[in-house]
């Protein structure tokens with residue numbers, strides 16, 4: 205999508221302007237906001253079956269971004285691991301001076317709304333230990349313990365099943 209085309213997809217989540225973006229338009233932000241990790245150059249996930257990219261805007265500039273792509277978690281992470289219906293969050297980041305203002309939450313709400321429209325049932329990610337409060341605030345649960353990997357900040361696996369929270373489970 206060209207920059208002009210994605211402007212047409214922007215909506216407000218609360219007071220925050222959010223919508224689809226081109227992956228390339230988030231690269232500069234990710235280079236700053238994901239440090240010390242280095243973001244992959246776009247296209248970062250060329251083999252994904254499907255993916256979309258969401259940005260939140262402050263003064264017309266992208267200040268927070270995330271990618272959502274189809275990928276199954278490990279089978280033991282959730283009982284709802286249906287093929288092509290699990291979505292992984294990648295490279296979620298907000299510029300440091302603008303954190304705790306709801307930008308990433310607006311992106312997550314937009315992304316989950318889109319995933320529900322596409323019949324998705326699970327959202328998951330490897331989230332930094334330092335971002336655990338963000339994911340837990342949004343009702344992701346940690347599965348298993350802390351994970352260590354070369355050149356990647358220590359992280360947890362976070363999983364959220366997209367059950368309809370307003371519907372009581374059948375007894």
Ligand SMILES: CC(C)(COP(=O)(O)OP(=O)(O)OC[C@H]1O[C@@H](n2cnc3c(N)ncnc32)[C@H](O)[C@@H]1OP(=O)(O)O)[C@@H](O)C(=O)NCCC(=O)NCCS
Pocket residue numbers: 237238268295296297298299302303304305306307308309310330331332334335337338339341
């Ligand atoms: C994690 C990150 C994307 C959150 O972005 P954000 O725009 O600040 O998130 P929000 O403002 O929407 O936060 C929503 C809620 O999550 C929780 N939260 C977010 N960051 C938190 C922190 N550092 N400590 C405690 N709680 C936090 C809070 O409950 C917050 O609500 P509140 O501010 O009203 O208390 C951001 O901190 C970031 O870019 N970190 C560096 C990169 C990173 O870790 N990416 C994600 C994992 S790889």
